[in-house]
Amino acid sequence: MMRKPLLWLPMVLGLGLFVLFYLGLENPGQRIINSNVIGRELPEFSTQVAVEGVEPVSSENLRDGKPRLVNVFASWCAPCIQEIPVLLRLRAQGIEIDGIAVHDRPADISRFLAENGNPYRRIGLDNEGRSQLEIGSSGVPETFVIDREGRIVYQHIGIVTEQDIPDILARLGETG
Amino acid sequence: MIAEAGLAALWLAAALTIAQLALGVLGLRRAGEGLAEAIIPVSVLQALLVTFSFVCLVTLFMRSDMSVLLVAANSHSAKPMIYKFAGTWGNHEGSMLLWVTILSIAGATIAAFERKLRTDTKVATLAAQAAIALGFYGFLLLSSNPFERIENVIEGAGLNPLLQDPGLAFHPPTLYAGYVGMSAAFSFAVGALVTRDVGPEFARAMRPWILASWIFLTIGIVAGSYWAYYTLGWGGWWFWDPVENASLMPWLATTALLHSVTVLATRDGLRAWTIMLAVLAFSMSMVGTFLVRSGILTSVHSFAVDPERGVFILGLLVFYICGALALFALRIGTVREGSRFDLVSRESALVMNNLLLTVILVVVLCGTLYPLALELANGEKISVGAPYFNAVAGPLAVILMLILAAGPLLRWRTDSTKKLVDRIALALVSGAGAALLLAVFAGDLGILPYLGLVVAAVVGVASVAPLWKRNLRRTPLFTWGMVIAHLGCAVSIVGMASESAFTQENLVAMEIGETQRIHDFEVTLEDVREAPGPNYAALEAVAIVRREGEEPLRMVPQLHQFSDPVMQTNQAAIETYWNGQLYIVLGDRSIGNRFLMRLWWKPFVTFIWLGGIMIALGGLLSLVGRVRRDIVSRKPAAPELKGAPA
Numbered sequence: 001m002m003r004k005p006l007l008w009l010p011m012v013l014g015l016g017l018f019v020l021f022y023l024g025l026e027n028p029g030q031r032i033i034n035s036n037v038i039g040r041e042l043p044e045f046s047t048q049v050a051v052e053g054v055e056p057v058s059s060e061n062l063r064d065g066k067p068r069l070v071n072v073f074a075s076w077c078a079p080c081i082q083e084i085p086v087l088l089r090l091r092a093q094g095i096e097i098d099g100i101a102v103h104d105r106p107a108d109i110s111r112f113l114a115e116n117g118n119p120y121r122r123i124g125l126d127n128e129g130r131s132q133l134e135i136g137s138s139g140v141p142e143t144f145v146i147d148r149e150g151r152i153v154y155q156h157i158g159i160v161t162e163q164d165i166p167d168i169l170a171r172l173g174e175t176g
Numbered sequence: 177m178i179a180e181a182g183l184a185a186l187w188l189a190a191a192l193t194i195a196q197l198a199l200g201v202l203g204l205r206r207a208g209e210g211l212a213e214a215i216i217p218v219s220v221l222q223a224l225l226v227t228f229s230f231v232c233l234v235t236l237f238m239r240s241d242m243s244v245l246l247v248a249a250n251s252h253s254a255k256p257m258i259y260k261f262a263g264t265w266g267n268h269e270g271s272m273l274l275w276v277t278i279l280s281i282a283g284a285t286i287a288a289f290e291r292k293l294r295t296d297t298k299v300a301t302l303a304a305q306a307a308i309a310l311g312f313y314g315f316l317l318l319s320s321n322p323f324e325r326i327e328n329v330i331e332g333a334g335l336n337p338l339l340q341d342p343g344l345a346f347h348p349p350t351l352y353a354g355y356v357g358m359s360a361a362f363s364f365a366v367g368a369l370v371t372r373d374v375g376p377e378f379a380r381a382m383r384p385w386i387l388a389s390w391i392f393l394t395i396g397i398v399a400g401s402y403w404a405y406y407t408l409g410w411g412g413w414w415f416w417d418p419v420e421n422a423s424l425m426p427w428l429a430t431t432a433l434l435h436s437v438t439v440l441a442t443r444d445g446l447r448a449w450t451i452m453l454a455v456l457a458f459s460m461s462m463v464g465t466f467l468v469r470s471g472i473l474t475s476v477h478s479f480a481v482d483p484e485r486g487v488f489i490l491g492l493l494v495f496y497i498c499g500a501l502a503l504f505a506l507r508i509g510t511v512r513e514g515s516r517f518d519l520v521s522r523e524s525a526l527v528m529n530n531l532l533l534t535v536i537l538v539v540v541l542c543g544t545l546y547p548l549a550l551e552l553a554n555g556e557k558i559s560v561g562a563p564y565f566n567a568v569a570g571p572l573a574v575i576l577m578l579i580l581a582a583g584p585l586l587r588w589r590t591d592s593t594k595k596l597v598d599r600i601a602l603a604l605v606s607g608a609g610a611a612l613l614l615a616v617f618a619g620d621l622g623i624l625p626y627l628g629l630v631v632a633a634v635v636g637v638a639s640v641a642p643l644w645k646r647n648l649r650r651t652p653l654f655t656w657g658m659v660i661a662h663l664g665c666a667v668s669i670v671g672m673a674s675e676s677a678f679t680q681e682n683l684v685a686m687e688i689g690e691t692q693r694i695h696d697f698e699v700t701l702e703d704v705r706e707a708p709g710p711n712y713a714a715l716e717a718v719a720i721v722r723r724e725g726e727e728p729l730r731m732v733p734q735l736h737q738f739s740d741p742v743m744q745t746n747q748a749a750i751e752t753y754w755n756g757q758l759y760i761v762l763g764d765r766s767i768g769n770r771f772l773m774r775l776w777w778k779p780f781v782t783f784i785w786l787g788g789i790m791i792a793l794g795g796l797l798s799l800v801g802r803v804r805r806d807i808v809s810r811k812p813a814a815p816e817l818k819g820a821p822a
Contacts, residue, residue: 011505017463018494022487
């Protein structure tokens with residue numbers, strides 16, 4: 001009866017396929033999109049004042065000799081709320097974070113920060129999304145790691161989670 | 177309140193699904209008639225509840241209720257109504273809810289209308305259906321609640337702009353209907369394995385579901401291909417993108433199944449193979465959904481899904497598919513072998529068709545998964561593209577088409593080669609004629625397009641041959657269906673081969689007022705201007721197209737710039753003639769005061785989709801023909817009367 005073991009072949013192949021899928025899901029390198037802005041000089045851009053008394057973000061003041069994160073967010077962006085606690089933790093660890101709010105209104109930004117906490121040192125308002133386009137971001141939230149010379153070394157698309165902290169710290173370290 | 181009502185209905189539907197599964201299992205154990213009958217109203221009620229839940233979600237999207245997380249994350253109040261509506265399934269949770277809704281409606285339809293199946297097989301089928309639905313309810317309720325509330329959100333985040341196209345808004349439901357129809361076939365297969373009832377009656381009960389989902393899949397693929405062609409602006413119609421492959425693989429398996437189930441229904445042959453294909457076809461739709469939606473492959477279609485959810489879905493897949501395959505291995509030995517047939521026979525041709533389709537499926541699957549496997553093995557990122565797929569699948573498809581030409585001209589069980597040659601002679605002569613004409617007049621057009629056009633000539637003539645010397649008015653509808661679907665294959669191949677062999681391209685940087693030539697058209701760039709849309713900014717070029725002896729024509733290709741989220745899409749301007757299309761794209765860069773333009777003349781490109789529509793129409797005629805015959809034949813003959821003509 002050679003047929004018997006052969007009948008189990010489809011199931012074995014099926015299991016093999018699922019092992020492959022499982023490994024694919026678990027492999028964290030998989031979901032990071034290699035942006036074509038990485039390694040480039042920051043392009044020239046500037047933003048408007050978003051919150052009274054807080055300096056806005058521009059390519060100029062990102063080249064101040066300190067590695068930092070630039071976080072693209074918006075007050076209307078639900079997932080952005082989820083990553084604020086993580087950004088606050090990074091800030092508590094001494095990481096400087098600048099925020100660019102896209103397609104937003106000053107009053108909404110202030111309310112958003114009052115309700116969720118403010119992890120940002122500088123906050124820029126980018127009403128038309130021009131600066132966002134310049135730095136190669138296509139959605140919210142997105143987080144860029146900028147080195148001390150003002151070059152983009154890493155682009156994180158989507159929410160920054162607890163699990164991403166070591167990776168982001170490592171990339172900030174690389175820049176120092 | 178709407179969100180809460182929707183969620184409550186979803187919980188109730190899930191509870192009823194548990195009842196449906198339990199009734200099925202108990203009903204089969206004790207053969208308790210009462211229990212077995214109770215499964216019918218439960219299935220129907222379950223479907224009504226989940227449909228209500230889905231309608232609630234649609235309502236929330238149409239009202240732009242930003243207090244619901246899903247709406248806030250995927251919709252925008254400034255969006256046109258149609259996209260608010262389509263936004264319901266333009267996201268992970270919503271598409272899962274749509275999936276389970278269609279699944280349950282399919283289950284309710286089986287429960288209420290299926291009369292050909294043995295009662296125990298029907299109960300087992302409904303229990304299998306409940307088991308599938310239960311996994312998805314668990315997934316929705318435990319990890320992807322579509323009705324979750326959120327506070328303090330005033331505006332939504334929008335819908336992927338690539339999905340903001342009327343065609344694409346209805347593309348996912350079409351494909352889903354196909355996928356979910358396959359789940360019905362899968363449940364039938366599991367049910368028949370449980371009750372050891374694999375025979376012609378079972379095949380006839382399963383066939384309409386296979387046909388229906390095959391029609392939906394065909395329409396979905398044809399529409400998706402045309403969408404990619406006119407909206408991505410790259411002038412191609414098939415990219416072998418993982419997402420396209422994800423819809424092609426179930427189609428290939430379903431096409432094979434469609435043909436093998438006919439052998440089972442008509443000749444009681446290919447029993448084990450038909451069951452195997454039913455499991456395979458559903459597996460491929462699930463794998464396709466998983467590949468597209470889990471984010472495991474990078475694609476415009478993948479929604480950001482966290483790994484935990486991905487593992488949950490994967491767990492469901494392993495459970496269903498490996499469970500069914502294990503059941504197959506355990507039970508199929510007890511299924512009596514079907515009728516035998518000779519080497520030269522209709523059955524034999526259908527077996528060849530099945531094998532070739534399966535091999536093409538394996539080729540596509542390997543090509544789609546190879547990059548994933550390689551990256552896991554050594555971190556290398558590669559993509560397998562058109563050269564591999566065309567080189568491997570192309571020749572196989574050519575052989576498949578030759579079998580398609582011969583198969584319908586063969587008799588069931590046994591036939592002679594000599595008689596086949598007589599019937600197919602005219603088709604072969606047309607093929608030889610086409611080969612000669614192309615060799616003399618067409619010049620160098622590449623081996624695959626050349627073979628394609630020759631084979632199309634053979635298939636075109638051979639596929640209408642079954643109608644010869646027949647009384648056309650008394651020819652059954654499903655024979656017409658087969659003829660039209662097979663003819664559609666020939667038409668599609670003509671389109672594919674002509675497009676790849678004879679396309680002319682002119683890539684130019686044009687100044688305003690400048691004129692360029694393409695084929696026998698003169699294209700003048702008259703203006704480039706801003707054109708604001710409802711929720712995007714657009715740049716459009718106005719081109720005046722002149723051809724000798726015709727009125728000048730205005731064509732306006734656009735470049736759309738979306739703000740929420742930021743993204744650029746291309747809207748090609750396309751003018752259709754009987755023998756091809758003029759295709760103009762405005763490029764995304766300008767050099768000084770020159771604008772990048774792509775001008776294409778694509779001969780007979782429309783035949784690709786015309787053929788696809790014919791294939792789907794053929795399927796529809798077969799479906800109507802089969803269902804009508806079933807209804808007519810049911811009236812005089814009681815279900816006990818077996819052996820009645822099909």
